[in-house]
Amino acid sequence: MGVKLDVRQLDHTIKLVNGEPLHLLKAVSMSVEAGEQIAIVGASGSGKSTLLSLLAGLETLQTGEICYQERNQDVAEINSVSGFVFQHFHLLPELNALQNVALPLLLRGEKSAQQQALEKLKLVQMEAQAHQPVTKLSGGEQQRVAIARALCSEPQIIFADEPTGNLDKNTAEQVFSHMQNGARSTGTTMVVVTHDLNLAAKLDKIYHLESGDLKL
Numbered sequence: 001m002g003v004k005l006d007v008r009q010l011d012h013t014i015k016l017v018n019g020e021p022l023h024l025l026k027a028v029s030m031s032v033e034a035g036e037q038i039a040i041v042g043a044s045g046s047g048k049s050t051l052l053s054l055l056a057g058l059e060t061l062q063t064g065e066i067c068y069q070e071r072n073q074d075v076a077e078i079n080s081v082s083g084f085v086f087q088h089f090h091l092l093p094e095l096n097a098l099q100n101v102a103l104p105l106l107l108r109g110e111k112s113a114q115q116q117a118l119e120k121l122k123l124v125q126m127e128a129q130a131h132q133p134v135t136k137l138s139g140g141e142q143q144r145v146a147i148a149r150a151l152c153s154e155p156q157i158i159f160a161d162e163p164t165g166n167l168d169k170n171t172a173e174q175v176f177s178h179m180q181n182g183a184r185s186t187g188t189t190m191v192v193v194t195h196d197l198n199l200a201a202k203l204d205k206i207y208h209l210e211s212g213d214l215k216l
Helices: 048-055 075-081 097-107 113-123 139-152 169-186
Strands: 005-015 021-032 037-041 063-068 082-085 157-161 189-193 205-210 213-215
Touching (some): 005 048, 021 048, 037 048, 037 169, 048 157, 048 189, 082 139, 097 139, 139 169, 157 169
Parallel strands (some): 021 213, 037 205
Antiparallel strands (some): 205 213
């Protein structure tokens, strides 16, 4: 089951190389219902990835609140219920597909890690490649493995940063469909940063980030 996410009055400023401040986020507020799938779109450099990192607890809040299930965010708590899909896969090259997916569960001491990992590979139609070294897989196949890994711990919320950014159009649509269906099957909340408006249109809601302002 997914979690409800509420963001209130987020402000975030960074320093440019020349020392000048850049106000990336200005009083950003948003609400995501449990199980809802939303997209955040905007121009390159608009702050989409920074916003996603803040939501996922990967960056420190400067101003504002992020609440999960009506509570102020706690980084450890968020990490324990979330999964993250990156643009650049972040798979371990020395492991095969099954081992990569099972790794988070093995680190938690789950006895059925291999079986759970295989089930998630089936969900993204990668069970036939379970024992293939990830270095032998195509880009689309590697991203499907990364999605299976994110789903394997059965997160309540998935954060995805340009999850199809390195893929061709047809592969991107297939991979995105697997991720979306996987999240739907478990009622998982999903927040996706993407530049692809066609993919964004498949989600429940689209937020636009421009000049620090976030709007529907």
